[in-house]
Amino acid sequence: MDDKPALTLSDVQNTVDQWIETYGVRYFNELTNMVLLTEEVGELARIIARKYGEQSFKDSDRDKDLADEMADVLWVLVCLANQTGVDLNEAFRKNMEKKTLRDSERHLNNDKLNK
DSSP, X not given: OOOSOOOXXXXXXXXXXXXXXXXXXXXXXXXXXXXXXXXXXXXXHHHHHHHTSSOOOOGGGTTOOHHHHHHXXXXXXXXXXXXXTOOHHHHHHHHHHHHHHHHTTTXXXXXXXXX
16 A cells, blocks of 8 residues: 555645646646547547447557546646646535535435436
8 A cells, every 4th residue: 555645636736737847848728738638538438448348459558557547637637727727626625515415315316326
């Protein structure tokens, strides 16, 4: 087990920002990062379709790591949050409150989920 302390979303945002300052020269613009996010989600979807879906793996997909693909998605999402001024800790907290208020009984009463 890893003995490193858990990272908050703020820690992740700061880590990405420091990496960009140190190695990345600057953030790509928001439109470029949105396209990159879409690309990374597509790569993640491809692996999930092959691992959990009905598609077979191509030789070029066999070395892809699901966790790494998820981290790529997170990376670009964090870049977008940083450059648009979104505090992901606060955004996630508010989103959980919204979901809880809206869906507190919705899924419990869903016959499709309770079979």
